[in-house]
Amino acid sequence: xxxxxxxxxxxxxxxxxxxxxxxxxxxxxRVGIVGTGEMGRPVIERLLAAGHAVHAYARRPEARAELGxxxxxxxxxxxxxxxxxxxxxxxxxxxEQVRVVAFDDGLVEAMAPGSVLVVHTTGSPATAQxxxxxxxxxxxxxxxxxxxxxxxxVAAGRLNLFVGGEAEHLARCRPVFAAYASAIxxxxxxxxxxxxxxxxxxLFGCHIELALEAARLAATFGVDDVELARTLHxxxxxxxxxxxxxxxxxxxxxxxAAGRFVHKDVLVAREVAAVAGVDLGSLDALxxxxxxxxxxxx
Numbered sequence: 001x002x003x004x005x006x007x008x009x010x011x012x013x014x015x016x017x018x019x020x021x022x023x024x025x026x027x028x029x030r031v032g033i034v035g036t037g038e039m040g041r042p043v044i045e046r047l048l049a050a051g052h053a054v055h056a057y058a059r060r061p062e063a064r065a066e067l068g069x070x071x072x073x074x075x076x077x078x079x080x081x082x083x084x085x086x087x088x089x090x091x092x093x094x095x096e097q098v099r100v101v102a103f104d105d106g107l108v109e110a111m112a113p114g115s116v117l118v119v120h121t122t123g124s125p126a127t128a129q130x131x132x133x134x135x136x137x138x139x140x141x142x143x144x145x146x147x148x149x150x151x152x153x154v155a156a157g158r159l160n161l162f163v164g165g166e167a168e169h170l171a172r173c174r175p176v177f178a179a180y181a182s183a184i185x186x187x188x189x190x191x192x193x194x195x196x197x198x199x200x201x202x203l204f205g206c207h208i209e210l211a212l213e214a215a216r217l218a219a220t221f222g223v224d225d226v227e228l229a230r231t232l233h234x235x236x237x238x239x240x241x242x243x244x245x246x247x248x249x250x251x252x253x254x255x256x257a258a259g260r261f262v263h264k265d266v267l268v269a270r271e272v273a274a275v276a277g278v279d280l281g282s283l284d285a286l287x288x289x290x291x292x293x294x295x296x297x298x
Contacts, residue, residue: 095123125191
């Protein structure tokens, strides 16, 4: 799903490092964050609990006051945030907002040599690569680290991060990531993490569409969608999307709660594939269908 979604956490395996039990206090960092919404707030809480010095960008005075009460140092200028932090996390909603923060608002220009900018927002690999192209000559590291999981997973320290970038930069950020992620996988150069997340999002969109169609079919026979989903949880037709139908109390509630996030993530994944000239095969029809279902009326 997207940055505000939720997917199950895989257990530690080849290529994954389980960091849930690692102590943080001996590796504290000055961490800045841009994006203090649904995902950013639990990240802040986990960082504070791990002993990091947390700085946040917030435009509204009331938001700065609230964050200040939690022990966060706040600023109303992205440049000021970049100048004082070892690591800056960008956790805004959209790819366009990432570009505005990095370039228009001057984050890259303001960051100190040796610091690392982390793009947590799900978006195009090209955006992370463009930021790296501007940052690396200034000796600023860049990682794209899209995550699988929602606020509950962050709060529990169980986010699953897909990381692209230099191993050296990831090493600097591991004490930060380990505050809120239980699995950190390095997939390759800048942009690789976003590619993995986009594949995940395409699959999740397809799974949502299949779950909704299964519920529609069952309804024609008078079968309740929630009971169907609960029953299939232990059957070969089980899927995480059906589990969401059961947990949220039906397909309508699922679409109301997650529809806009599914739409954004699937749309971005399709756009990236189109630019790359990649044939989506049978995923094309399913993702088109879920985009139609989740489109917000204008």
